[in-house]
Amino acid sequence: MTTIQFPLATSSWDAAEYAALQNVIEGGRFTMGPEVRAFEEEFAAAMGTRHAVMVNSGSSANLIALAAAVYNPELNVNPGDEVIVPAVSWATTYYPVQQLGLRLRFVDVDLDTLNMSVEAVSAAITPATKVILVVNLLGNPADLIGLRALADEHGLILMEDNCESLGATLDGRHAGTFGLSGTYSSFFSHHISTMEGGLVTTDDEFTYQAAVSLRAHGWTRELPDENLVHPKSGEPFDDLFRFVLPGYNVRPVEMSGALGRAQLQKLPGLIAGRRQNAALFVDRFAGNDKVRIQRENGQSSWFGFSLLLDGVLAGRRAEVVRALSAAGIESRPIVGGNFTRNPVMKHLNAHVPDDLSAADKIHDDGLFVGNHHYPIESELDLLVSVIDGI
Known part of the structure; x- marks a missing residue:
């Protein structure tokens, strides 16, 4: 394992x-x-x-x-x-x-x-x-x-x-x-x-x-x-x-x-740690044409780090996930992806537009990895090396 x-x-x-x-x-x-x-x-x-x-x-x-x-x-x-x-x-x-x-x-x-x-x-x-x-x-x-x-x-x-x-x-x-x-x-x-x-x-x-x-x-x-x-x-x-x-x-x-x-007393420090990691993440992936990362609006609290596969990696998410898993990097889809593509929709009263192209791209090519309150520079370096190696 x-x-x-x-x-x-x-x-x-x-x-x-x-x-x-x-x-x-x-x-x-x-x-x-x-x-x-x-x-x-x-x-x-x-x-x-x-x-x-x-x-x-x-x-x-x-x-x-x-x-x-x-x-x-x-x-x-x-x-x-x-x-x-x-x-x-x-x-x-x-x-x-x-x-x-x-x-x-x-x-x-x-x-x-x-x-x-x-x-x-x-x-x-x-x-x-x-x-x-x-x-x-x-x-x-x-x-x-x-x-x-x-x-x-x-x-x-x-x-x-x-x-x-x-x-x-x-x-x-x-x-x-x-x-x-x-x-x-x-x-x-x-x-x-x-x-x-x-x-x-x-x-x-x-x-x-x-x-x-x-x-x-x-x-x-x-x-x-x-x-x-x-x-x-x-x-x-x-x-x-x-x-x-x-x-x-x-x-x-x-x-x-x-x-x-007890946790609320720590919240400022927990968020500060996540933002410090985010600065490294953004720096590591700036200009990388294989992935698209989330653009911050205001001041994000960086729940996790999203990667939208692009360029030569588009359409290859399963392969990317396997490579990440082999390196010991956990990942998951971006929240629920395009939720309208789930079978449960037949039970919901909903209007779904014909074009959800961005949500579809996220559904097919999106994933995210974790962020934490403590420094993860080495983990981010590992992530970069895996993505660069595919």
């Missing part, structure tokens, strides 16, 4: 995280409680938002964020309304749209940034469009300023799937904070890890309160007496078990909250 020299993901835990876990064990409170609440407050402060709601995954964060918009009586989002999405993303960008009775409208992406453009979104808007769901791919912010302006111009809701891009910024503002809500993942392979976990951030009070209710059965238990979701009965016993929204059970556990607090 080949020894892994350049893994896709590694742990950023040390004694602080294990101490946080032990404190929860000794305290005896394992279900969602004060550690989760403290992490939410600290995360919102770090992102510069009024609120953050923790859930059990980034996938659940997407579901809760979109559901909060659907149940907001002021937004008028109804079954059959359209949500514009990029053709390249992960499955759980799309599934909540289907699960909530909305219609997906796919648009192509830009081959350089890997994100959808203002022009592509503008051309896709129809009278049925209600939401632009932008994805910041592999740490790289989309044109969030332009998309925000476009959404405002057409009276649309802008939401961000920022699960891969914690710590990315655009004009000094955190990605994930340009729309009604932003979502984040704290799964093992992401910028911070709470084992499993995700968050929704928002400045909007209804979105916050609805997310709090939706993550726990749609009840009023955690809502203030005066809230925007539904009036409480005034009887404390009844209000513990009063259901007002068709919610879910996607609560996190106390260990994840405690881990998040």
Whole structure:
């Protein structure tokens, strides 16, 4: 078996995280409680938002964020309304749209940034469009300023799937904070890890309160007496078990909250390390006509390093992957490639344009390798040598 020299993901835990876990064990409170609440407050402060709601995954964060918009009586989002999405993303960008009775409208992406453009979104808007769901791919912010302006111009809701891009910024503002809500993942392979976990951030009070209710059965238990979701009965016993929204059970556990607090303290250093590696990566592949690398927009947090095979390597991804694997370099497709080419599409209510040429190129010739918070100069040199040797 080949020894892994350049893994896709590694742990950023040390004694602080294990101490946080032990404190929860000794305290005896394992279900969602004060550690989760403290992490939410600290995360919102770090992102510069009024609120953050923790859930059990980034996938659940997407579901809760979109559901909060659907149940907001002021937004008028109804079954059959359209949500514009990029053709390249992960499955759980799309599934909540289907699960909530909305219609997906796919648009192509830009081959350089890997994100959808203002022009592509503008051309896709129809009278049925209600939401632009932008994805910041592999740490790289989309044109969030332009998309925000476009959404405002057409009276649309802008939401961000920022699960891969914690710590990315655009004009000094955190990605994930340009729309009604932003979502984040704290799964093992992401910028911070709470084992499993995700968050929704928002400045909007209804979105916050609805997310709090939706993550726990749609009840009023955690809502203030005066809230925007539904009036409480005034009887404390009844209000513990009063259901007002068709919610879910996607609560996190106390260990994840405690881990998040420890990881959040390290976030600036974790992102700085990734950006230092990115500078080396960009330098190593500048002018290489065999691959096309992601063009940074704003300040990426560099989730991973994408390689779009070009020139003599175009059409040879399987061969490249074999060579990388033989050298101990782990790789994987660029997120989900062109998601519309998956068999699951027969179950989704979606409009797919005839031309998704950029997404197809990414699907057929794209891959990415890992980035880490620690120096990986030798790993990048190995990567260059393998690519140059094919």
